[in-house]
Every structure is written in structure tokens, then in C-alpha cells.
Amino acid sequence: MNHDRSRDLYDRALSAIPGGVNSSVRAIRPYPFFVQRGDGGHVVDADGNRYLDFVNGYGPLLYGHDLPDQVQAAVQSAVSEGPMYGAPTEVEVDLAEFVARHVPSVEMTRFVNSGTEATVSAVRLARGYTGRDKIVVMQGGYHGAQESTLVEGDVEDHGPSTAGIPEEFAEHTLPVPFNDFDAIHEAFEAHGDDIAAVLTEPLLGNSGIVMPEDGYLETLRDVTEDRGALLIFDEVITGFRVGGLQCAQGKFGVTPDVTTFGKIVGGGFPVGAIGGPAEIIEEFTPSGDVFQSGTFSGHPVTMAAGYESLKYAAENDVYEHVNELGEKLRRDLTEIIHDQAPQYTVAGTDSMFKVMFTREGPDATEGHCEAGCEQRPDCPRYDYCPKNAADVADCDTERWERLFWPAMKERGVFLTPNQFESQFVSYAHTEEDVETALDAYREAL
Template sequence: MNRDTSRDLYDRALGVLPGGVNSSVRAAPQPYPTFVRKGDAGRVVDADGNKYVDWVMGLGPLLLGHDVPESVQSAIQRRASEGPMYGMPTEVEVEHAEFIARHVPSVEMVRFVNSGTEATVSAVRLARGYTGRDKIVVMESGYHGAQESTLVEGGGEGATPSSPGIPESFAEHTLTVPFNDEEAASEVFAEHGDDIAAVLVEPILANKGIVEPEAGYHETLRDLTEDHGALLVFDEVITGFRVGGLSCAQGEYGITPDLTTFGKVIGGGFPIGAIGGRTEIMEEFTPSGDVFQAGTFSGHPVTMAAGLETLTYAAENDVYEHVNSLGERLRDGLRDVVAERAPAYSVVGTDSLFKVVFTRDGEAPRNGADVGRANVQRWNRVFRPEMREAGIMLSQNQFESQFVSASHTETDVEETIEAYRDAL
């Protein structure tokens, strides 16, 4: 497969972009990333004209795939033709917020922002402002964007910043517990309950190989936060409107968080984030309350139109039935391949998320540390390049999720399963 143009573009990019990219994960593939020219249904075409079945799907936002339905495309073009943005409110942002509040069980009010990171930053600030407390509980190996309060490593009270440039004082207010460890969560509340503003948790760890919650885990977090006057914040930037359909993962698991962060799917492929929750909490945001939050591009009309029309299309056209059935077919086929070729590995995922984690004992991971102990380098340096050469584009490393879209077909699924069989 000729990839000379991607190599040359990366060479040029290294001279003007740090690491040659604008988001770190894009540089993970060795020896250089694939530069994409365009999308085509469930596939992408790279700068050299090579075509791949695309399971990256923008790292999650493209629920409908690269073939945007006419209704969505028309809404985007109409809004763009009327002027790029105004710095003033528009009707479409109200309509989008109404859609989210109508379908997500815990959401009464919404504040739109411009990224998943901005959503989690704002949610943490709101939780601290609402409770008057400073400490935040997060999961070890969980990911909540590039923000100072959650970029930590280490366990319990010994967490330290995971990046230079973050003062140690930020990590002093962050407590970490292993995902799916009810005892550890109970212990941290027993010791610090009066100081904890919120627990911030992904319903499914979706940036660490896909780790699902064990029965009762989220119920325990819900009970602990209620008993101690803290907030339960679900980070549904990845799972929102993908796992659990229109009611999101919280609907799937029957849990009602106090706040929810969104991103990815709700923007229809355009930059977006949002915070949703109960009215009494959300109204602590300025201008109705005192917790400052603002953004020039928040509620951008083109993004609002793209996101609203995407969700409306999904609601009216059996999109979730299609993507979830393909996801299950993929996982079933991959389980057969793994049982035959690599029984120590684990097939993980739900609904339209899937991944093969190169575990060493055949046990599905129950927390991020289990994924970290997998054969990560074999996945990254040997397996993924072989899949790319076979015309299958997987996420950039062992940890990122892979996504099914409405544009994918049974043919895409079968080609992918066979490529896994050959590569393993």
C-alpha cells in the first residue's frame, strides 16, 4: 500500500505543528499517521487514495457515518448560508436543548459549550460552586478531557498531576479510586465525605479499552453521593446518544445522575460540549447564579443545527437498531476469531462500541489497570499496522474505543472480521 503522501504531509507537519498533529493521540500510529482526504459512507480515503473501512468515526461523533443524510446536510448548509455566527441567541439552540431535556432522564436544563473538555471543566466548577466543597472523586484510568482537575495519576490521596504544567495543588483536591471497586469508593467517602463535591465517572470507561460497570457499582456511587451531599456527575461525552440510544447510558443502567456532560454525537460532527442536569443545580451558572461560565462560540448555530438534525434523524429512522445490531454481529464474529486464534484476548463493548483488548488471561478487564496490563505494544505496533494494510482503519491505540455508524454495512463487518482473523 503506497502511503508516500501521508509520509510527506507528516514531514511538513512536524515543521509547523508540535509533534505534527493538533491532538496527541493522532500521532500514536508508527512511524507516521494516516492523513485523510475524505469520508465515504462507512469508509475513509487517505491522501494517497487508499480506502479503508473506518471504525474510528472521528473518535465517536459520527453516529450517522460520513454519508450525512440530506435533511442534516440541508440544515447545516442553510444555517451556514445565513451567516457563520452572531454572538447572540438563536432559536435552534433552544430547540436542541429541548430535545436533550426531553429524552435524557436526568436533564432539565442544558448549557452548551464547545468541547467535551470544556463540559467537564464547567461541570466540576459547578459542582464545587453548588456544594461549597473542593474535592472531586474520579476513577483511576478514567478520562475527562485535558483539564487540570482530572489529569492525575496514582491512587487515593496520593494522586499527582499526570502532565507538566499542572500545579500540585490541583491534584490535592482530586481523589482516585479504581473503577468497579465499591469498597474503595465507600472508604474514600468514609474518610472525606464532608469535603467531596462530586464523583465524576464515565458510565463505561471508554478511553481505556472499554470497561463496563459491574452490577451494582453505579448504584453504590449514587447512594454514597446522596448520603454525603455530593453530586454524581456522569461523563457521557462518549456514551451520550450512543450507548442506550436517546436516553443515553444512564437510561440503559437506570441511574439518575445530578449532572451529565455531553459531547461528540450531539454536535453531528462539529465541535460541541454540554452540561445538563437538575434545574436547581444548573441555575447556579451565571447569569442566573454565581458560578461563572461563558463562551463566544457556545451554542454556535451551525453546530446546533447539525447536532439537532442528527439526533432527530436517529430518532426517526431506526439508527440505533441498525448500529447496535451491527455492533453485536461484529462482537460475536470477533469472539469466534479470538476463541480460535488468540484465546487470551478479550472482546469488549456494547451497543455500537467494540474493541479487542490484548489481555493475557482471557478475562475481560474490570478496571483501567487491567487494560494497562494487556499487550498494548503488540496491539499498537504489530496488529494495528497489519489491519491498516488490510484496509481496516482502527483507533489509534489499544485504549481508544471503536465505533459503528449508520453508514456501515454487513459487508464492512464481514471484511473486518476476516481481517482480524488473518492479523491474529
């Protein structure tokens, strides 16, 4: 493949944009390819190279790059009527009502502009509602670029994970390992009266893909209820992708107090949202005392895109299609790694997937999870599959990023560029696309 145009664009970008990119994960070495346009389940770069796209904007593109006609029409209509107003519109009410009808935990929703803004607001809401300060998060979990969650360490010894955050900001954040039953109990034994909320993804989607062990989410629900804290599910990634219209909380059967959304709920446009029971969400101003506001919140173009996207999914076979392709990918990838790299782990659910370069695996393959790790204790891989973010970080991440990712790119398959971010199937993908991807995996692995 020729990448001369992308290289020249990156050269220009380095003089105008820090690091040449506007999001750190795009800083692919030696330089990223620059996308010129999307086409269904593909992207085409500035040099005319065409790639199967399993990044899908890091999750929001449920339909790939070809929006259904009714979504496209709604977006164009909203744009033609004016960019924004600084006043409410009917479509934001329509979208809020749709979310409330389908997501188990939600009665009311406040729309914001990004997943980060949603989780920032949810943390502030939890503190205001409970009158407590401390937040429990999962080690290695990601909840956007916010001071309360960019924290590393453990319950008793932790601090900021990046420059620019005062130590005092991190004092009230308590990191625990995902899937560690003892750690969550110990955190509440030590600090329970001061904990406002536990903030977690229902499954880790930004540290490989790590499914919850049986009973773990239920334990979080029980502990928070017992101690008067809130349970916040960050469904920015999983919302309206895992579990269909009920989201991951519906799939796992655990109802949180507060849910944060992003990505798909805005139909591919910038968005975030905080949902939950009216009693809690009405603590936001102007009905309550927890300040929250934003110039672009409830943007009419985003609201139209999100509402029509979710309506289309409700009326058509969208989830059936993407989930079947996702299962086929994971099932066939499991067979490929058994033959070529038996120490590796296939993970994911619904339309999410990832091959994690774990360093060890079992000798036996019979009885394994056939379409992605389910954290099943009777699976021969159980002791080898990542249980938390630290396990994913112990994978052969350099091999994934420096050797495997470029090999897939040269074979025309665009994956998220490191071991950690999830990959996604879209409604625009076909069985032929999946077979093409599987052939590339066979060659690159």
C-alpha cells in the same frame, strides 16, 4: 499500500505543528496517514488508499461520513445565513428541549464547545453548588485536558499525571479504581464532608471498554446522595450512542445529578454540553454564581447539525441498525478469538467494540459472554476480563499498537490506533463491511 503523500505531509507538519499532529493520539508511528475525504463508512487518504472507518472521529460520527439529507440541508442553511452571531438562536433552544425530553437526568442544558470544556464546567459547577472542593475520579479515566482530572495515584497519594499542572491543583482530586466498591466507600469515609462530586463515565470508554459491574453505578448513586455530593456522568462518548436517545444512564437505569455531553450531540461538529436538573444547572451565570461563558457556545451550525441528527435518529432505525451491526461484530469476534487468541477479551456494547489483548484467559469457553464482556460473575472469563483502567494497561498494549494495528491498516481497516480508545459502528456501515472487517481480524490476529 503507497503512503508517499502522507509521509511528505507529515514531514511538512513536523516543521509547523508540535509532533506533527493537533491531538496526541494521532501521532501514529512511524507517521500517520492523512485523510483526504470521507465516504460513507470509509475514509480515503492522501495517497488514495481506502479504509473501512471504525474510528468515526473518535465517536461523534453516528452517521459516518454521509449525513442524512435533512441534516446536510440544515448545516448548509445555517452556514449560508452567517457563521455566527454572538446572540441566541432558535435552534439552540430546539436542541436543549430535545435533550431534556429524552435524557432522564436533564431539565436544562448549557452548551459549550468541547467535551473538555463541558467537564471543566461541570467540576466548577459541582464545587460552586456544594461549597466543597474535592472531586473523586476513576483511575485512568479521561475527562479531557483539564487540570482537575489529569491526576494519577490513589486517594491518599496522588499528583499530576502531566507536566504543567501544579501539585496544589491535584490536591483536591481523589482517584479510585473503577468497579472497586470498597475504594469508593473508603474515599467517602476519609473525605466525605469535602467531596463535591464523583465524576465518572458510566462505562470506561477511553481505557479499552470496561463495563460497570452489577450494582457499581447504583453504589455511586447511593453514596453521593447519602453524603451530599453530586454524581456526574461523563457521557461525552456514550451520550446518544449507548442507550439510544436516553444515553447510557437510561440503559443502566441510574440517574446522575449532572451529565456532560459532546461528540454526537453536535452532529459531528465541535460541541460540549452540561445537563441536569434546573436547580443545579441554574447555578451557572447569569442565573447563578458559577461563571461560565464562551464566544462560540451554542454555535448555530453545530446546534443545527446536532438537532437534526438527533431528530433523524428518533424518527428512523438508526440505533437498531448500528446496534445490530455492533452486536454481530462482537459476537463473531468472540468466536474468532476463541479459535485464534483465547486469552484476548472482546468488549463493548451497542455500537461500541474493542478487542483487548489480555494476557490470560480461561480454559473453558462455554457460558461465556457471547457479544462482549458484561462483567457477569458466572462467565468463565470473569476473573480475566479487565475491571478497571489498570487492568487494561496491563494488556499487551505494545503488540496491539505495533503489530496488530498496522496489520489491520494494511488490510484496509482503520481502527483507533492503540489499546485504549473505543471503536464505533456508524449508520453508514453495512453487513458487508462487517464481514470485511471480520476477515481482516482473522488474518491480523
